[in-house]
Amino acid sequence: MRKFLLAILVDNKPGVLTHVAGLISRRAFNIESINAGYTEEESVTRINIVVSVDSEWELEQVKHQLSKLIDVVKIVNLTEVDNITRELVLIKVRATAEARADLINIVNIFRAKIVDVSKENVVIELTGEESKINAICEVLSEYEIVEIARTGAIALSRGPVPVKQMQEN
Amino acid sequence: MRINGAQAVLESLKQEGVDVIFGYPGGVVLPLYDEIYKMKFPHILVRHEQGAALAADGYARATGEVGVCLSTSGPGCTNLVTGIATAYMDSIPLVCFTGQVATSVIGKDSFQEADICGITTPITKHNYLVKRPEDLLRTIKEAFFIARTGRPGPVVVDIATDVFRAEMDFDYPEEVHLKGYSGLFKGEECAIDAAVEALLQAKRPLAFVGGGVTLADEAEDLRAVIKKAGIPVCSTLMGLGCVDPDTEAYLGMAGMHGSYAANMAITGCDLLIGIGVRFDDRVTGVVKEFAPEAKIVHFDIDAAELNKNVRVDYPVLGDLNWSLPRFAKKLAACGVDLPARFASWREKIAAMHASHPFSYQKRNGVIMPQQVIETAARLSGDDTIFVTDVGQHQMWAAQFCPVSAPRHFLTSGGLGTMGYGLPAAIGAKIGRPKQKVVLFTGDGSIMMNCQEMATAADNGVDVKIVVLHNHLLGMVAQWQRMFYEHHYSQSQLHGHTDLVKLAEAMGVAGVHVEKPEDLEKALSDALSREGAVLIDVMVPEDADVLPMVPGGKRLDEMILEQEAAK
Numbered sequence: 123m124r125k126f127l128l129a130i131l132v133d134n135k136p137g138v139l140t141h142v143a144g145l146i147s148r149r150a151f152n153i154e155s156i157n158a159g160y161t162e163e164e165s166v167t168r169i170n171i172v173v174s175v176d177s178e179w180e181l182e183q184v185k186h187q188l189s190k191l192i193d194v195v196k197i198v199n200l201t202e203v204d205n206i207t208r209e210l211v212l213i214k215v216r217a218t219a220e221a222r223a224d225l226i227n228i229v230n231i232f233r234a235k236i237v238d239v240s241k242e243n244v245v246i247e248l249t250g251e252e253s254k255i256n257a258i259c260e261v262l263s264e265y266e267i268v269e270i271a272r273t274g275a276i277a278l279s280r281g282p283v284p285v286k287q288m289q290e291n
Numbered sequence: 292m293r294i295n296g297a298q299a300v301l302e303s304l305k306q307e308g309v310d311v312i313f314g315y316p317g318g319v320v321l322p323l324y325d326e327i328y329k330m331k332f333p334h335i336l337v338r339h340e341q342g343a344a345l346a347a348d349g350y351a352r353a354t355g356e357v358g359v360c361l362s363t364s365g366p367g368c369t370n371l372v373t374g375i376a377t378a379y380m381d382s383i384p385l386v387c388f389t390g391q392v393a394t395s396v397i398g399k400d401s402f403q404e405a406d407i408c409g410i411t412t413p414i415t416k417h418n419y420l421v422k423r424p425e426d427l428l429r430t431i432k433e434a435f436f437i438a439r440t441g442r443p444g445p446v447v448v449d450i451a452t453d454v455f456r457a458e459m460d461f462d463y464p465e466e467v468h469l470k471g472y473s474g475l476f477k478g479e480e481c482a483i484d485a486a487v488e489a490l491l492q493a494k495r496p497l498a499f500v501g502g503g504v505t506l507a508d509e510a511e512d513l514r515a516v517i518k519k520a521g522i523p524v525c526s527t528l529m530g531l532g533c534v535d536p537d538t539e540a541y542l543g544m545a546g547m548h549g550s551y552a553a554n555m556a557i558t559g560c561d562l563l564i565g566i567g568v569r570f571d572d573r574v575t576g577v578v579k580e581f582a583p584e585a586k587i588v589h590f591d592i593d594a595a596e597l598n599k600n601v602r603v604d605y606p607v608l609g610d611l612n613w614s615l616p617r618f619a620k621k622l623a624a625c626g627v628d629l630p631a632r633f634a635s636w637r638e639k640i641a642a643m644h645a646s647h648p649f650s651y652q653k654r655n656g657v658i659m660p661q662q663v664i665e666t667a668a669r670l671s672g673d674d675t676i677f678v679t680d681v682g683q684h685q686m687w688a689a690q691f692c693p694v695s696a697p698r699h700f701l702t703s704g705g706l707g708t709m710g711y712g713l714p715a716a717i718g719a720k721i722g723r724p725k726q727k728v729v730l731f732t733g734d735g736s737i738m739m740n741c742q743e744m745a746t747a748a749d750n751g752v753d754v755k756i757v758v759l760h761n762h763l764l765g766m767v768a769q770w771q772r773m774f775y776e777h778h779y780s781q782s783q784l785h786g787h788t789d790l791v792k793l794a795e796a797m798g799v800a801g802v803h804v805e806k807p808e809d810l811e812k813a814l815s816d817a818l819s820r821e822g823a824v825l826i827d828v829m830v831p832e833d834a835d836v837l838p839m840v841p842g843g844k845r846l847d848e849m850i851l852e853q854e855a856a857k
Contacts, residue, residue: 133470137408137420144412165470179598186595192417192437195471 123174125154126181126201127277129285130169130194131161138193142169145191151175151184155209155274166195166286170276189290198285200277207277210249212237213259216266217244225265232258243268296424297326297455300388303431304332306463309359311335311350311721312388313343317363318403319390322455335721335750338742340367342714344374345740348383349715352701353676354722355508357384357438364390365403368449369410373708375445376414380705381529382506384443386434394422394451407449416444424457429464436467440474441610442593443506476592478609480617485605486564486588487621490629493562493586495636496522499545502529502704503567503591505697507611512619513566514538519622521630522564523640525553527574529704530567532694540641543649546574547840548686552644554838554846557582564588567611570600571705576846590614649690650852651834658807660684660759660830663814664691667729667757670815675727676701676719678754680712680736683765686836688731710739716754717747727818729755734784735764741793747823748798755818756799756825758790761832769835773850794825805829 132138139158146153154172161168175181185197200207217225217239229236229246232254238245248258252275259270279285294302300323304312311333316324327334337343340362347358358378362368368389378385392401408418417437419430427450434446467474490496498520504513510533517524523540526533534541545553554576557563563585568574575581581601588605589597597606607614622629630637651661664687668677677692679685679702694700701719703711716730737758747754759765767782791801804813804826817824838849 136422137418140409140412141417144409148413179602183595183599186593186597190593190595192469192472 123176125172125174126199127170127172127205127207127275128185128188129198129200129277130171130188131196131286132167132169133193133195134165134167135193138167139169141191141193142188145187146171149183149187155272157274157276170274172275185290196286197290198288199291200279200285202291203288204280205277206280207251207275208249209252209255209275210247210273211255211259212271213246213248213262214243214268214270215246215262216242216268221265228258228261234258292461293458294461295322295326295455296427296450296457296459297323298330299427299459299461300431300450300455301326301330301332302461303428303463304359307357307431307435309357312359312361313337313346313350313718314361315340315343315363315367317367317390319364319392319452320361320455322452323361323390335717335746337714337746339740340370341373341710342740342743342746344371344385344387345377345708345711345714346718346721346743347385347387348374348378349678349701349718350722351378351383351385351718352715353698353719355698356722357386357435358718359386359388361388362390363403364392364407365405367403368407369405372410372414373710375411375447377703377706377708377711378445379414379416381502381703382443383445384438385445386438387445387447389447389449390455391420391449391451393453395453397422397451407447411447414445415447418447419449421448421450421454424454424459427454427459428462432464433467433469436474437472441472441476476608476610477613478607482605482607482609483614483617483621486590486607486618487625489562489586489588489605490520490564490622491625491627495560496520496562496564496633497556497560497585498522498524498564498566499527499557499568500524500530500533500566501527501568503611504530504533507567507592508697509567509611509615510534510697512611512615515619516615516622519619519629521633521637523556523637525549525556527568527571527704528689528702531689531700532697535695536693540637540644542640542644544689545846547576548690548836548838549574550644550649550690551647551838551849551851552640554840554849555643556640558584558845558847560585562586562588564590566590566615569596572600575600576840576848577843580845590618647851652852654831656807657831658804658810658828660761660834661687661691662807663757663759663810663828663830664688664731666811667731667814667818668692670811670818671727671729675699675729676723678702678712678716678719678728678730680730680732681707681709682733682736683761683769683834683836684731684733684736684759687759709736712736713740713743713747713754713756716756717743717752720752720754727755728753729757729818731757731759733765734758734760734762734788734790737790738788744794744797744799744823744825752823753821754823756794756823757814758825758827759830760790760827761830761834763832765834766836768832772833772835773841790825790827799823799825801825801827803827
């Protein structure tokens with residue numbers, strides 16, 4: 123299984139997320155994450171999905187099937203170009219008096235941030251590549267994790283060319 | 292001029308050239324039905340919304356125009372779903388209008404509310420929920436454009452009931468602006484050159500044609516290609532009629548119930564030229580061993596079809612309107628007498644087909660189902676539109692009906708929708724009133740939409756309904772006979788239903804036929820009679836559709852008629 127991050131530019135219309143999500147389900151594609159947000163253009167939404175596929179053929183299928191959706195303006199496989207990928211995670215951890223110092227240490231090592239503190243808990247924020255997020259989750263699993271929220275990956279290409287001006291690849 | 296949304300819908304339909312709506316009224320579409328009444332807009336009242344969607348589908352397949360159906364919200368639109376899925380699987384252009392509850396109560400589980408856009412997302416080319424009057428006209432324009440261009444398909448337009456009442460100016464857009472869809476599908480010239488080169492290198496080429504040729508109205512160019520190339524040709528179920536059945540080395544249908552020669556040719560060819568096909572599992576057998584010796588050329592409008600089911604060596608992406616004429620031209624200009632080059636291969640395959648035609652054993656005292664198809668086809672004449680339901684009779688019709696032109700054989704290929712036939716036949720007849728329309732159905736399938744006999748009778752729609760009555764769900768029973776030790780689990784129909792009486796109860800003439808000596812006259816009388824007629828023909832229970840490629844087998848591992856008879 124290989125993972126690819128696809129940036130999908132779609133018309134910002136009602137129902138577009140249903141169409142994208144419906145297609146993924148209908149064609150039985152495996153996705154690791156999906157997220158959507160506004161872009162520099164009011165009429166365009168950017169959906170980022172990470173798909174895991176067995177073969178190049180399967181990846182082609184995902185792209186071609188998504189391209190067929192009327193709302194989809196463009197799809198670019200960012201994994202195939204030089205890119206920056208980031209994910210954000212918020213982790214709420216039980217922070218007893220004994221654990222607190224350790225947690226602060228871990229946060230510093232990962233260059234993460236503590237964004238909320240209460241008597242029992244801390245909330246840790248970390249931005250990074252998926253491997254880094256996985257690593258902090260792994261380390262923190264030694265402690266009592268109350269809950270985790272992850273955004274899934276987003277990515278931009280390096281260099282001056284935006285996805286909207288790239289060749290579909 | 293200010294008009295209301297309901298009037299605007301009908302004016303839009305006029306702009307799109309729609310000459311009939313298949314529909315069924317209900318609460319939220321009452322404002323629209325009031326305008327249909329006032330405007331006398333042509334409308335066929337079906338007896339179940341599924342019938343509306345399937346009639347619109349039959350209309351679209353017979354005419355090539357966009358079929359239009361209309362239902363109310365909730366149960367009205369959910370009843371359309373099977374018809375929409377049927378059209379989607381076979382790429383049939385439909386625009387399905389559904390009423391939705393008022394915008395103010397959407398999402399509140401209001402009376403007769405259903406999220407039809409959510410429900411139909413996986414089975415439509417696109418769908419819309421119109422909540423704002425200012426979106427109505429643009430949406431309808433886009434819906435027709437999307438349905439009929441590119442690879443056609445069904446589009447749902449769900450309209451909140453208050454939009455029908457809103458006042459607006461009628462300013463129907465002339466053009467469509469969609470960022471992600473142009474409707475144009477031209478490919479690259481070099482792909483066609485590669486296909487020509489592949490053919491020049493081939494020793495045993497075979498053409499394999501499908502429904503895409505019909506959808507693109509490209510049968511003429513296809514026939515020119517076949518003639519110039521001089522190669523054997525077989526068809527999918529959906530492609531029947533694209534090739535003239537009298538063409539030399541035309542092998543008929545390939546696949547699970549395809550001809551011996553078609554399946555052997557696919558297995559033995561060294562170049563398979565697929566044109567407007569999608570390599571469905573019913574046609575490939577076990578897909579890994581499909582055309583094992585062949586390089587594959589694939590002409591298709593849809594990039595997602597290339598390499599979806601089989602690996603393609605020479606993809607030719609693009610509308611067949613663009614690619615086939617160019618292919619024909621390049622073949623003519625290649626400077627090689629292709630028909631002479633492929634003569635011995637073509638003659639070998641033609642001889643194989645001649646020695647293994649579709650066949651069946653006649654029996655004394657009973658009417659064989661294949662005989663009914665042959666006789667009815669012979670008596671109906673050339674320009675008849677044949678429609679089928681789904682099951683054994685469908686396959687026999689595909690095997691034994693000589694279909695001479697595209698849009699003359701209407702069948703639910705992809706979804707395999709039992710109950711398709713009668714409403715589709717009604718739609719076809721309404722779209723093509725001058726042509727004879729003959730439906731082949733079974734005693735299972737006809738019951739799935741038998742209520743539409745009332746539609747046929749009350750609207751004077753002249754369809755001939757030929758029921759191959761074997762007191763079984765024939766195809767289910769055939770599989771149970773072959774693979775489930777004759778356990779006829781829930782597949783027998785030895786009940787009290789009298790189809791002749793059922794027809795007569797709804798105003799359709801009914802004829803019962805049991806003896807072989809009565810068949811010819813009964814069919815000939817029924818076919819020449821005015822108005823809808825149901826001909827209920829008793830056939831034996833144990834007839835099998837053969838040849839047959841059992842599931843999980845290669846195409847050349849067929850069970851043949853001759854072997855089964857032993």
